[in-house]
Amino acid sequence: MMEYRVEIALWAISGIIPFFMLNIWTNNNLNESINISDVMLSRYFLCAFFVRQFSVVWVVFSFEEDSLMGKVSPYLIQPLNPFFRYFAQHLAEQITRFPFALIIAFFFFIFNPESLWIPNLGILLLSIVSTFLSFLMQFLIQSIVACLCFWTEKASSIERLLFIPTLFLSGLLAPVVSFPAYVKSWIYLTPFPYLIDFPANLLSGNETNISGGLSMQILWIFLLFPLFKKIWSEGTKKYTAMGS
C-alpha cells in the first residue's frame, strides 16, 4: 500500500466535499436555523470527513473486476472466504490514509483555528468504535451487492444506485438534524444516519444518543451478516467460472 502514496493522497483529497458543504453552510449563515454554532458545525463536517475516510468501501469494484477476470475461481478453492482478502486490503489502506487525513485536518485547523478541540479519551475511543462499526456496515452492504456478481455481470451499477441515498442521507453533505421533519421521522430506522452522521456527531461533541446509535449500528450488522452469508452460499452454488 505504501507504494501508492500519491494515489492515496489524491484519494484523501477527493473526500473533501464535506468542506465545500461547510463553506456553503457558514457563508450563508444557514446554521442559525438549526441551532448549531459555526464552530460546532465546522467540527461536525471535519469529523464527517474523517469518518468517511475510514469507512469508505470499494469491495464491489474489486470483486467485480476479479470475477470478470476469472480470478475468483482460485480464491474459492482456498479455505478462506475471499472477502477476508478484501477486508484486509481495506484495513491496510485505511492505515496508510491516516497520515494524509491528518495533514488535511492540520490545514483545516490553520484556516479555522477557533474550531480546534480535543475530544476526551472515552469519546475518542467510542467514536473509533462507531466509525469501525460504520465501516463494517458498509462493507457488509457492499459485499451483499458484490455477491450479486454471481447473477449479473455489472454489480457495480447497483452499487452506484445505493450510493445515492448513502450520499444524501448519511449526513455527509448536511447533518441529519437539518433535515425536514418529514424525513427525520423515518430516517433513523434506515442504516444511513449511522454511517456518517452518528459517528461524526459523537466525535465532534454534537448532541447525539450514544447508546441508541451504537446499538442500532450493531443491530444492523447482525441483520446484514446472515444475509451476506446466505447470499454468499447461494451465489457460490450458482457460480460458474467465466467461459464455462
Next chain:
Amino acid sequence: MNLRKYLKVYKKFLHTSLASELEYKTNILVDLITAILSLVGSIFLLSIFFQNKGYIGGWKFEQALIIQAIYTILNGITNTWFNPNLTEIVKHIREGTLDFVLLKPIDSQFFISLKKINPSGFLEIILGFFLLLFCIKINQINLSLSFLSLSFITISCSICILYSLWFFISTTTIWFVKTWNAIEVLRSFLYIGRFPLNSFSFSLRVFFSIFIPIAFITTIPSEVFLGLSQLWKILLEVIVASVFLITSRKFWLFALKFYSSASS
C-alpha cells in the same frame, strides 16, 4: 481535415458501442433509477439549504434549480462521452494498446475521445432538459432568438471546458499510469458546480474561477438563462473555453512524445 471521413468513422463508433452497451439492458434501467434518485437527492439538499432562507448567494430556490438542471445535463454528457472514453485511455496506456490507436490513419485524440458511448447518460441529459424547461416556466423566461443563441454558446463552452479538464487529467496517465484517483478528485471538485458560485466564500470563489474553472461551467450559463449575465462574462467564458481546448490539444501532442508503450 477530412470532415466527411470523420463523420463516417464516428457513425461506426456510435453503432458498435451502442450495440455493445445495449447488451446490458438491466444495467441501463438501474442507471436510469440512479439518475432520477441523484436528481431528487440534489434537489432535496438544495431544499434543506433554502428551508429557512429565501436567498443563497443572491439566488432564489427557483433560480438555483436552473443550475441544478444545467449540472444534470452536463453530468449526463460527462457520463455519456467523457467518462467511458477517457477511462479507456488509462487502459490503453497501461496495456500498451495505445500503439494500435496511434498507428491508425486517424487523429488519435478524435479516436480516444469519441470511441465509446454510454447510452444511460442520455437519460440524465433528458432529465436535465425537462428540469430546465420546468425552470424556464417557473422563472417566466422569455424565449427569444438572442437568448437561445447565447445560452447555446455558453453551454457549448461549458462542455468544451469540461471535456478539456477530463482530457487533461486522462493525458497525465502517460506519466503516472494510474489516474483513477485524480479523476475522483476532479469529480469531487465538479460537485460544487451544483451550487451558485456566490454561495461560497471569496477564496473558494477565486480558486474555482482561476484554477479549476467550475464557475464558468454552470454559473455563467445559468446567469444567461436569468438574463443577469454581462457580456464580458460570456466573452470571458468563450476565451477560457478556447484556451482550454487548445491547451488540452497541445498537451496531448506533447505527452505523446513521452509515450513509450507498455514494458519498454
